[in-house]
Amino acid sequence: MTPYAQLEAHFAELHQLGHAQAMLYWDEAVMMPRGGGLARGEALAALAALAHRTLTAPQVGDLLDAAEAGKDQPTEWQRANVRSMRRMHLRAVSLPEALVHATQIATMACQQIWRVARAENDWNAVAAPLTEVLALAREEAERLGDALKLSPYDALLDAYEEGTRAAEVAQLFDDLRGFLPDMIDRALGKQRKPLPLPGTFPRKHQRKLGEEMMRALHFDFARGRLDVSHHPFCGGVPDDTRITTRYSEDDFVESLMAVLHETGHALYQQGLPADWRRQPVGNCLGAAVHESQSLFVEMQVSRGRAFMEFAAPHLRQHLGGRQGDVAWSADNLHANAIQVARGLIRVDADELTYPLHIILRFELERALIAGDLAVADIPQAWNELMSKYLGLSTDGNYKDGCMQDVHWFSGLFGYFPTYTLGALMAAQWFSAARDALPDLERQIAAGEFAALVGWLRREIHGRGRLKTAPELLTEITGEPLSLGPFKAHLERRYLGG
Amino acid sequence: MTPYAQLEAHFAELHQLGHAQAMLYWDEAVMMPRGGGLARGEALAALAALAHRTLTAPQVGDLLDAAEAGKDQPTEWQRANVRSMRRMHLRAVSLPEALVHATQIATMACQQIWRVARAENDWNAVAAPLTEVLALAREEAERLGDALKLSPYDALLDAYEEGTRAAEVAQLFDDLRGFLPDMIDRALGKQRKPLPLPGTFPRKHQRKLGEEMMRALHFDFARGRLDVSHHPFCGGVPDDTRITTRYSEDDFVESLMAVLHETGHALYQQGLPADWRRQPVGNCLGAAVHESQSLFVEMQVSRGRAFMEFAAPHLRQHLGGRQGDVAWSADNLHANAIQVARGLIRVDADELTYPLHIILRFELERALIAGDLAVADIPQAWNELMSKYLGLSTDGNYKDGCMQDVHWFSGLFGYFPTYTLGALMAAQWFSAARDALPDLERQIAAGEFAALVGWLRREIHGRGRLKTAPELLTEITGEPLSLGPFKAHLERRYLGG
Numbered sequence: 001m002t003p004y005a006q007l008e009a010h011f012a013e014l015h016q017l018g019h020a021q022a023m024l025y026w027d028e029a030v031m032m033p034r035g036g037g038l039a040r041g042e043a044l045a046a047l048a049a050l051a052h053r054t055l056t057a058p059q060v061g062d063l064l065d066a067a068e069a070g071k072d073q074p075t076e077w078q079r080a081n082v083r084s085m086r087r088m089h090l091r092a093v094s095l096p097e098a099l100v101h102a103t104q105i106a107t108m109a110c111q112q113i114w115r116v117a118r119a120e121n122d123w124n125a126v127a128a129p130l131t132e133v134l135a136l137a138r139e140e141a142e143r144l145g146d147a148l149k150l151s152p153y154d155a156l157l158d159a160y161e162e163g164t165r166a167a168e169v170a171q172l173f174d175d176l177r178g179f180l181p182d183m184i185d186r187a188l189g190k191q192r193k194p195l196p197l198p199g200t201f202p203r204k205h206q207r208k209l210g211e212e213m214m215r216a217l218h219f220d221f222a223r224g225r226l227d228v229s230h231h232p233f234c235g236g237v238p239d240d241t242r243i244t245t246r247y248s249e250d251d252f253v254e255s256l257m258a259v260l261h262e263t264g265h266a267l268y269q270q271g272l273p274a275d276w277r278r279q280p281v282g283n284c285l286g287a288a289v290h291e292s293q294s295l296f297v298e299m300q301v302s303r304g305r306a307f308m309e310f311a312a313p314h315l316r317q318h319l320g321g322r323q324g325d326v327a328w329s330a331d332n333l334h335a336n337a338i339q340v341a342r343g344l345i346r347v348d349a350d351e352l353t354y355p356l357h358i359i360l361r362f363e364l365e366r367a368l369i370a371g372d373l374a375v376a377d378i379p380q381a382w383n384e385l386m387s388k389y390l391g392l393s394t395d396g397n398y399k400d401g402c403m404q405d406v407h408w409f410s411g412l413f414g415y416f417p418t419y420t421l422g423a424l425m426a427a428q429w430f431s432a433a434r435d436a437l438p439d440l441e442r443q444i445a446a447g448e449f450a451a452l453v454g455w456l457r458r459e460i461h462g463r464g465r466l467k468t469a470p471e472l473l474t475e476i477t478g479e480p481l482s483l484g485p486f487k488a489h490l491e492r493r494y495l496g497g
Numbered sequence: 498m499t500p501y502a503q504l505e506a507h508f509a510e511l512h513q514l515g516h517a518q519a520m521l522y523w524d525e526a527v528m529m530p531r532g533g534g535l536a537r538g539e540a541l542a543a544l545a546a547l548a549h550r551t552l553t554a555p556q557v558g559d560l561l562d563a564a565e566a567g568k569d570q571p572t573e574w575q576r577a578n579v580r581s582m583r584r585m586h587l588r589a590v591s592l593p594e595a596l597v598h599a600t601q602i603a604t605m606a607c608q609q610i611w612r613v614a615r616a617e618n619d620w621n622a623v624a625a626p627l628t629e630v631l632a633l634a635r636e637e638a639e640r641l642g643d644a645l646k647l648s649p650y651d652a653l654l655d656a657y658e659e660g661t662r663a664a665e666v667a668q669l670f671d672d673l674r675g676f677l678p679d680m681i682d683r684a685l686g687k688q689r690k691p692l693p694l695p696g697t698f699p700r701k702h703q704r705k706l707g708e709e710m711m712r713a714l715h716f717d718f719a720r721g722r723l724d725v726s727h728h729p730f731c732g733g734v735p736d737d738t739r740i741t742t743r744y745s746e747d748d749f750v751e752s753l754m755a756v757l758h759e760t761g762h763a764l765y766q767q768g769l770p771a772d773w774r775r776q777p778v779g780n781c782l783g784a785a786v787h788e789s790q791s792l793f794v795e796m797q798v799s800r801g802r803a804f805m806e807f808a809a810p811h812l813r814q815h816l817g818g819r820q821g822d823v824a825w826s827a828d829n830l831h832a833n834a835i836q837v838a839r840g841l842i843r844v845d846a847d848e849l850t851y852p853l854h855i856i857l858r859f860e861l862e863r864a865l866i867a868g869d870l871a872v873a874d875i876p877q878a879w880n881e882l883m884s885k886y887l888g889l890s891t892d893g894n895y896k897d898g899c900m901q902d903v904h905w906f907s908g909l910f911g912y913f914p915t916y917t918l919g920a921l922m923a924a925q926w927f928s929a930a931r932d933a934l935p936d937l938e939r940q941i942a943a944g945e946f947a948a949l950v951g952w953l954r955r956e957i958h959g960r961g962r963l964k965t966a967p968e969l970l971t972e973i974t975g976e977p978l979s980l981g982p983f984k985a986h987l988e989r990r991y992l993g994g
Binding site: 012 | 510513521529531533535540542547718721734735775
């Protein structure tokens with residue numbers, strides 16, 4: 001076997017471990033009885049250790065050297081595959097197993113404490129464990145930074161979206177921070193209050209509606225499922241993609257939009273190149289691109305007026321709305337789906353205020369990783385930025401302030417920016433799709449998504465990691481990541497025109 | 498670390514791989530969309546290969562030698578743990594990886610062909626792939642036999658129930674083969690036809706009933722679930738034990754009895770020693786002991802008259818039977834649950850005819866492994882024994898004859914006897930439990946299962962693999978595996994007295 005062929009065989013095994021991990025995570029969130037948690041945690045930790053050991057096996061570095069020097073990868077896909085392998089290997093070998101293990105223990109403990117403490121608004125309970133988690137994250141960032149020749153924070157960011165740098169993010173965010181507050185004021189001034197949609201909407205009716213929307217968007221139910229979990233997510237593997245939502249029987253919008261959001265993630269996963277299933281190059285790009293796919297379907301498509309034209313009759317049929325009742329008209333449903341309000345909670349935020357939640361977190365976590373902000377000072381810093389950006393106070397309200405998200409407590413630093421980078425990208429892709437499919441709005445209003453999904457598959461999903469995200473963006477949209485399409489989208493939707 | 502401590506760490510990893518395998522199997526049968534099959538098959542094959550590699554790692558043999566020679570296992574549990582490790586290691590190293598791999602490929606292909614061919618009664622389609630599977634099974638049996646110093650068939654049998662030998666099984670089965678035909682005739686002559694229980698029994702009502710019965714029997718729902726699959730089974734891990742059933746809306750008995758049967762398996766799994774979760778000694782004994790636990794709950798307890806006294810009001814409540822309606826009386830429900838009939842299908846058989854189905858398979862598979870019977874001659878041999886033992890013909894009816902069970906087509910030879918060995922054991926355990934708990938029949942009729950389940954946990958479940966099955970049987974029941982309690986049980990139940 002050539003070095004490249006040996007690498008393919010080796011990384012195929014890693015893929016199979018990943019299959020097991022993905023399914024066990026899904027099961028934990030959707031199926032597992034509470035008493036199974038300890039055993040599951042141990043099993044997942046063992047699989048993670050195995051995967052780390054596979055990735056850092058002594059022969060991998062030599063094989064990569066040989067493959068990179070050799071000529072046994074005649075195709076572009078194979079060469080991209082080696083690049084992806086090298087990147088995974090390099091990150092893994094930068095971290096000693098003791099640090100990986102310590103991080104696992106510390107983050108698991110911290111998350112468990114956070115779950116209880118958040119409900120009790122008890123900042124003191126989490127400050128010490130978070131300090132420990134942060135110290136480990138900083139060590140990780142230092143080591144990765146040394147290996148990758150990046151600043152510590154960039155090294156973390158790069159894990160979630162290859163090639164993204166904090167300086168570039170900061171520039172985009174500075175611009176947004178200037179643009180959004182005024183934009184929000186104007187949108188609030190202009191928005192009309194939609195008619196309420198009161199009623200009781202049984203879960204099974206909401207479920208049927210969600211499945212119908214998924215089918216319309218070409219989600220493949222022979223290779224996937226819709227289930228229920230505490231937080232909506234998309235998991236599983238390309239040929240068995242599992243999304244979840246949650247139902248509230250007096251509000252169907254939240255659940256429906258969660259289904260549409262996760263369907264965007266799912267289409268990406270189901271659309272990955274079948275010929276490269278077991279190899280790194282056959283995987284999704286980073287978290288920002290993934291989020292761009294969910295926001296493409298949710299924000300760009302589903303919350304648009306044209307989509308509601310298509311969806312309104314289905315909503316009425318499944319949820320018992322009367323035809324002719326103006327509350328159930330496409331106009332009113334659309335107005336309902338694009339309400340703007342300044343609030344404390346990121347996951348409840350609309351697309352106008354959402355980036356400010358992200359910018360706040362980005363600034364704080366950069367300072368935390370740089371050592372410029374101590375854990376003890378997080379609540380005050382949070383409150384200050386919350387007042388500054390959204391005019392709201394979280395003084396003493398940790399629960400809805402700096403304790404609302406699990407990310408930091410589970411060791412995720414550098415992840416938050418990808419949400420907003422994904423929103424920018426989604427607008428940029430959608431703008432390109434509209435150029436490519438001049439008939440797009442009519443198709444959406446008619447519930448015809450074949451051309452749109454075909455475009456996504458051809459341009460993005462089916463190309464796996466053949467290109468990096470910046471390469472793909474430039475190739476498809478003609479420019480690097482930029483604010484133009486996002487701003488234009490917001491102005492069109494919220495200011496009319 | 499001492500050699501023993503190193504072994505514990507090493508085998509703990511194997512346990513975690515087992516966790517992943519168990520959950521992926523459950524998911525495949527209960528949740529997986531059909532398009533996920535190929536990816537799942539590959540993932541499971543990779544995990545099996547990893548487990549095999551872990552078990553055969555070069556250091557394991559040396560560590561076992563050192564541990565066996567050393568003094569670092571002061572407790573009985575630790576010494577039993579080493580014995581269990583040695584047995585697993587010895588079996589694994591006897592089989593070259595190429596054979597394991599070839600078997601996996603051949604059995605997977607053969608099963609898939611069988612699934613289609615069975616529905617079409619097409620023996621010709623399976624004969625060739627089964628010939629290949631048999632050839633591999635014979636090679637495996639030869640190699641294991643050499644390593645374990647056993648005959649080839651005994652080496653297979655020993656995989657499923659340690660210490661069981663074909664000669665001993667043949668003796669028990671000879672006795673049964675003499676005893677049962679006349680016993681069946683007498684039972685059929687004596688049995689009264691129960692009043693029918695017509696109606697439509699919605700799945701969700703059957704499900705609630707099943708859950709209520711599980712709770713009564715101390716199934717721990719904080720550490721387990723009840724779901725639906727094509728064939729009922731018990732899977733998962735001790736702290737997350739998952740059983741399944743299937744529902745037919747015009748017959749609740751089959752589903753209820755499946756739930757009770759699987760609850761027996763589940764109690765065993767949930768009752769394993771918590772202190773030894775990650776080690777071989779903390780596992781269940783073999784397949785016969787496992788089956789004895791399911792048959793203990795199903796055959797010994799649940800199909801008994803006392804249990805129906807307890808269950809009848811619950812059945813009426815959930816399934817809409819009227820009190821006072823004699824069809825829903827404990828007497829009639831009991832008569833319904835113990836109907837005897839000669840039939841072609843093993844899984845539909847009652848406890849009187851079931852052993853004859855097993856004896857037939859045992860005789861044929863011994864001849865197959867010995868090379869005394871060719872695959873081409875199976876249909877005729879099956880038909881002959883079916884006529885001889887049950888007076889029924891399978892001439893030309895492969896579907897309900899030699900193609901009814903998946904076992905051989907998936908490479909399982911030596912497994913069938915454990916069903917009947919389990920039935921014998923169940924009667925033997927129950928007889929011992931009755932001696933230990935003189936009030937038992939009254940407790941069962943009152944739905945009080947704490948003492949009975951406590952006895953099972955203390956005597957059997959909680960002891961894992963501390964003793965072998967023969968040791969445990971002799972210690973608890975005062976004698977080795979024997980036919981006495983089983984015959985006495987059948988005579989009492991079917992001939993009265």
